[in-house]
Amino acid sequence: MPLVEVTLAAGRSDDQIRTMIHEVHEAVLRTVNTQPEHIRVIVREVPRTHWATGDTTIAEMDRKKGSA
Template sequence: MPLVEVTLAEGRTPEQIRALIHQVHTAVLDTVNTLPQHIRVVVREVPRTHWATGDQTLSEMDIATDASRTKEFP
């Protein structure tokens, strides 16, 4: 039984998550010799305050990006 786990920073719509699940399921079905009902896809969403690159959380990066855009377009 294939199990695919996807971890994303929160912020996608339910429709985007559903589309992701569908595409991952299809990719596994097309490449692995298994039955569709045996494929498992798990999507985990992590709060942006709990995901960091280097020593900066995604939330902090969002704030910095927003501030930068505000300076560019007053």
């Protein structure tokens, strides 16, 4: 049973996440010899204040972009 875990910074709409789940499911189905009902996709959303690149959180990057 393929299990795909995707971690995203919070902020996408439910429709965007649903579309991504569908596309990931289809990619696994095309490339792995398995049944559709055996594919698992888990999406984890992380608050933008809890995800950093270097020493800058995504929320800080967002604020910097907004003020530029």
